[in-house]
Amino acid sequence: MAACPGPAGTGAVHAAGPSGFAFDSELEIKTRSVEQTLLPLVSQITTLINHKDNTKKSDKTLQAIQRVGQAVNLAVGRFVKVGEAIANENWDLKEEISIACIEAKQAGETIAALTDVTTLNHPESEGQIMIFTDKTGVIKAARLLLSSVTKVLLLADRVVIKQIIASRNKDLKDEKKKAKMAAARAVLEKCTMMLLTASKTCLRHPNCESAHKNKEGVFDRMKVALDKVVEIVTDCKPNGESDISSISIFTGIKEFKMNIEAVRENPYFQSKENLSATLEVILERTEDFTDSAYTSHEHRERILELSTQARMELQQFISVWIQAQSIKTKSIAEELELTVLKISHSLNELKKELHSTAMQLAADLLKYHADHVVLKALKLTGVEGNLEALAEYACKLSEQKEQLVETCRLLRHVSGTEPLEITCIHAEETFQVTGQQIISAAETLTLHPSSKIAKENLDVFCEAWESQISDMSTLLREINDVFEGRRGEKYGYLSLPKPVKNNANLKSLKLDKPDSEEQAKIAKLGLKLGLLTSDADCEIEKWEDQENEIVQYGRNMSRMAYSLYLFTRGEGPLKTSQDLIHHLEVFAAEGLKLTSSVQAFSKQLKDDDKLMLLLEINKLIPLCHQLQTVTKASLQNKMFLKVDKCITKTRSMMVLLVHLLSLCYKLLKKLQMENNRWVSVTNKDAVDIKT
Numbered sequence: 001m002a003a004c005p006g007p008a009g010t011g012a013v014h015a016a017g018p019s020g021f022a023f024d025s026e027l028e029i030k031t032r033s034v035e036q037t038l039l040p041l042v043s044q045i046t047t048l049i050n051h052k053d054n055t056k057k058s059d060k061t062l063q064a065i066q067r068v069g070q071a072v073n074l075a076v077g078r079f080v081k082v083g084e085a086i087a088n089e090n091w092d093l094k095e096e097i098s099i100a101c102i103e104a105k106q107a108g109e110t111i112a113a114l115t116d117v118t119t120l121n122h123p124e125s126e127g128q129i130m131i132f133t134d135k136t137g138v139i140k141a142a143r144l145l146l147s148s149v150t151k152v153l154l155l156a157d158r159v160v161i162k163q164i165i166a167s168r169n170k171d172l173k174d175e176k177k178k179a180k181m182a183a184a185r186a187v188l189e190k191c192t193m194m195l196l197t198a199s200k201t202c203l204r205h206p207n208c209e210s211a212h213k214n215k216e217g218v219f220d221r222m223k224v225a226l227d228k229v230v231e232i233v234t235d236c237k238p239n240g241e242s243d244i245s246s247i248s249i250f251t252g253i254k255e256f257k258m259n260i261e262a263v264r265e266n267p268y269f270q271s272k273e274n275l276s277a278t279l280e281v282i283l284e285r286t287e288d289f290t291d292s293a294y295t296s297h298e299h300r301e302r303i304l305e306l307s308t309q310a311r312m313e314l315q316q317f318i319s320v321w322i323q324a325q326s327i328k329t330k331s332i333a334e335e336l337e338l339t340v341l342k343i344s345h346s347l348n349e350l351k352k353e354l355h356s357t358a359m360q361l362a363a364d365l366l367k368y369h370a371d372h373v374v375l376k377a378l379k380l381t382g383v384e385g386n387l388e389a390l391a392e393y394a395c396k397l398s399e400q401k402e403q404l405v406e407t408c409r410l411l412r413h414v415s416g417t418e419p420l421e422i423t424c425i426h427a428e429e430t431f432q433v434t435g436q437q438i439i440s441a442a443e444t445l446t447l448h449p450s451s452k453i454a455k456e457n458l459d460v461f462c463e464a465w466e467s468q469i470s471d472m473s474t475l476l477r478e479i480n481d482v483f484e485g486r487r488g489e490k491y492g493y494l495s496l497p498k499p500v501k502n503n504a505n506l507k508s509l510k511l512d513k514p515d516s517e518e519q520a521k522i523a524k525l526g527l528k529l530g531l532l533t534s535d536a537d538c539e540i541e542k543w544e545d546q547e548n549e550i551v552q553y554g555r556n557m558s559r560m561a562y563s564l565y566l567f568t569r570g571e572g573p574l575k576t577s578q579d580l581i582h583h584l585e586v587f588a589a590e591g592l593k594l595t596s597s598v599q600a601f602s603k604q605l606k607d608d609d610k611l612m613l614l615l616e617i618n619k620l621i622p623l624c625h626q627l628q629t630v631t632k633a634s635l636q637n638k639m640f641l642k643v644d645k646c647i648t649k650t651r652s653m654m655v656l657l658v659h660l661l662s663l664c665y666k667l668l669k670k671l672q673m674e675n676n677r678w679v680s681v682t683n684k685d686a687v688d689i690k691t
Contacts, residue, residue, distance in 0.1 A: 069115025076108030076145065083152045090159050100151035107145035114138050177232050179419035183426035184232070187225040190464050194218045194437070197457040201444060204453050210443040214457070217437045248421055249354060249413040252282040253347050260340055263321060272318045279314055283307045286350070288413065289357055292406060294365075299357040306350040313343040351414070355483050358410040362476055365407055366469060369400060375462045378438065382445030382458060390446045394439045401435030404428075404472075411475070416482035423475055430468045437461050470573055477571050525647045526568025532654040533562045539661035550601065553594035554661050560587045561654050564647065584631045584646050591624040591653055598664060609667050616663060620656045623649060 080101045087097035114137050171177045198215040205211050247255075256278050263275075286307055290300050317339040324336050374397050381389040408428035415421045441458040448454050536558040543551045560583060566572025567580060574580050595617050602613045627649040630642065 066115050069112050072145075073108040073112035076104050076149070079149065079152070080105050080108075083156065086156050086159060093155050093159060097152060097155045100148045100155065103148035104145055104152065107141045107148060110141040111138060111145065114141065171232065176418040176422065179422040180228060180232050183422055184225040184228045186426065187221060187430075190467070191218050191222045191225070193460050194464065195222070197453065197460045198441075200453045201441075201451075201457045204451060205444065205448055208444055208447060210440045210447065211454075214437055214440040214444060214461075217433060217440065221433050248415065249282055249285045250351060250416050251418075251421075252278070252285065253351060256282060257344055257347060260317070260343060272321070275318065276314065279310065283310065285413065286354065288409060289354060292410065294361055294403060294406065295357055299353065299360075302353050303350070303357070306346060306353055310343065310346045310350060313339065313346045317343050354410075355414045358407070358414045359476060359480065362407045362411055362472070365403055366472055366476075369404075369469065372462075372466060372469075374400060375438070375465065378442040379445075379455075379458060379462065382442050383449050383455065385446055385449035387446055390442060394442065397435060397439060401431055404431040408472075411479060414483070415479050420475070420479055420482065423478075427468060427472060427475065430464075434461060434465050434468065438465060467573075470575060474566070474572055522568050522643065522647065525644070525651060526565045529561055529568070529647065529651050529654060530565035532651065532658060533558045533565065535658045536561075536654065536661060539658055539665065542665050549597040550594065550661070550664055553590055553597060554657060556590045557587060557594065557654070557657055560590065561650060564650060568647070580643070580646070581631050584627060584650065587650065587653075588624045588627040588631070591620060591627075591657075594657070594660070595621050595624070598660060601664060601668075604671060605667060609670070613663060613667065616656065616660055620653065620660065623653050623656065627653065 083097055083101040083104075087094040087101065090097070171181070195215070195218045198211070198218050201211045202208075202215050256275075259275060259278065286303055289295050290303055295303075317336075320332065320336045320339050324332050374393055377393045378390070378397065381393055405428050408424050408431065412421050412424035412428070415424055438458070438461045441454070441461050445451065445454040445458050536554060540546075540551055540555055540558065545551065563572050563574055563583065564580075564587075567574040574583055598613065598617050602610045602617075605613065627646065630645050630649060633642070
């Protein structure tokens with residue numbers, strides 16, 4: 001695909017084919033794709049121009065020349081039709097494309113006319129000899145043709161690029177697509193280390209079947225993740241897949257209630273068969289809860305009871321609704337209103353019961369497996385080479401995996417938002433795949449108990465499992481917030497790469513429980529930090545170029561600050577003091593990277609603007625260094641004091657970040673306007689000189 005044409009005189013490519021032919025037609029072909037597109041046409045024109053300059057030519061030669069000329073004209077005609085279609089669909093470029101198409105068409109017709117020997121009465125007449133000897137007319141038409149075709153191709157590529165940019169910007173605002181991309185990215189990031197250790201294990205133990213199985217599992221996971229990225233970018237579903245089959249219970253209830261509300265406004269809006277079928281689909285999905293071996297007897301009975309009640313309420317609603325279609329009285333209208341309220345109440349009660357069932361099951365399961373006893377046992381079994389114990393603990397991990405997978409499936413039904421549904425699906429897939437990979441990695445270590453790389457490989461997969469368990473805790477909190485009306489605006493924690501930890505060096509140093517005054521202080525600092533991340537996100541959304549380095553570093557800092565805010569609430573991925581310290585070290589490093597990017601940007605500015613920006617940078621750099629110093633300082637038994645200082649420094653950095661993002665955006669817009677004015681003046685001067 002060609003890139004947008006830049007300023008005149010930049011990025012020109014000398015078109016040359018495999019045969020070594022090169023043409024110098026004063027054209028600027030700015031991208032390889034345009035060059036490749038033009039090569040067949042260039043080849044045909046070369047045939048016309050480079051024929052032998054004999055004064056006498058046979059009929060066979062003349063007919064061959066004529067056929068090439070006609071072929072060029074036909075090819076140009078087809079090309080022009082496509083160009084005109086593009087022009088009609090893109091009004092902002094229509095005039096430019098249309099003019100280029102007209103020029104191409106005229107050039108093609110000229111070439112066809114100049115090579116049309118049938119218009120000459122005598123093949124050896126002076127006119128014919130002059131045309132094919134001088135070749136000036138053909139060369140002139142060929143140059144015009146190549147020039148106009150190049151313009152059309154470049155303009156068409158501008159259209160494609162605009163569509164891609166528009167699609168990307170749309171994706172950035174689509175929470176569902178953002179969640180899908182975050183999940184796919186999380187898989188690819190985690191699989192990078194897995195692929196490294198799994199591949200090294202295969203190289204070290206080439207004949208080990210479990211090692212190859214382990215590596216193939218990573219490849220398969222990465223392929224699925226990449227396929228999902230392609231689906232998101234191209235906005236298509238594989239094999240005609242539809243989202244209808246994947247609607248959760250809560251989403252189904254929401255849509256069903258909307259249909260009921262619509263019937264109240266317009267009695268002829270829906271059919272009774274459609275409403276009944278929709279409710280049955282919803283209630284069939286509650287079987288995921290009632291059929292689960294992990295659902296308590298009390299929850300199961302209550303769900304069945306509420307399902308039966310919902311069916312009865314719907315039948316009552318339909319009965320009154322049919323009467324309302326023929327009888328227009330106040331009493332019927334009131335009765336219809338009452339049935340609507342009753343069925344809504346039944347469905348709300350069902351939602352509460354399902355939410356309670358899933359949340360209780362998930363919380364109990366996470367608590368039960370918080371110490372990762374099975375993972376520790378598998379590691380010990382591996383280094384001991386105990387195959388019998390391996391089978392026992394592999395079976396236990398499989399049971400734990402099935403529990404977690406089923407729990408994720410239930411949580412998805414009650415998640416309440418599409419991004420959280422996608423996060424539940426991601427968690428379900430992660431437990432499903434990682435569970436199998438841990439078992440194959442443990443088998444490899446058990447067969448080769450002295451292998452350091454096999455041990456490291458098992459550690460990596462176990463850490464991925466532990467990380468997903470940690471993310472599940474955050475997921476539960478977010479689902480509960482949505483259910484209780486405290487919907488959070490950030491679902492980006494999956495897209496934030498987590499540091500790879502070495503279990504041998506990681507010390508789970510829990511923070512000493514602060515007193516009420518300290519808790520209040522940390523909570524207050526955290527709240528201010530959370531508000532600053534919202535301000536930073538608002539500034540980031542203003543930027544058209546979301547791939548700009550300043551935007552990227554700013555976004556990373558905002559997300560990390562948000563994780564710190566969650567930490568002050570006892571939530572999120574940061575669980576230990578070691579987690580916190582590492583997180584802050586990375587945050588400070590991101591701050592220094594941001595200052596470098598801003599300094600590079602400042603070099604494009606005028607002196608006054610540059611000075612203003614550098615003054616702000618010089619405030620941020622020392623704060624980054626101070627935060628690094630605080631994180632490295634040893635404060636035995638004074639962890640609260642260290643946390644307090646770190647949050648304070650982070651908050652000061654975020655204040656500067658918000659200001660820097662705003663200032664850089666304004667200066668960038670100013671720079672672009674000045675550049676546009678300069679280009680306009682330059683173009684005007686060029687026109688005046690030419691005139």
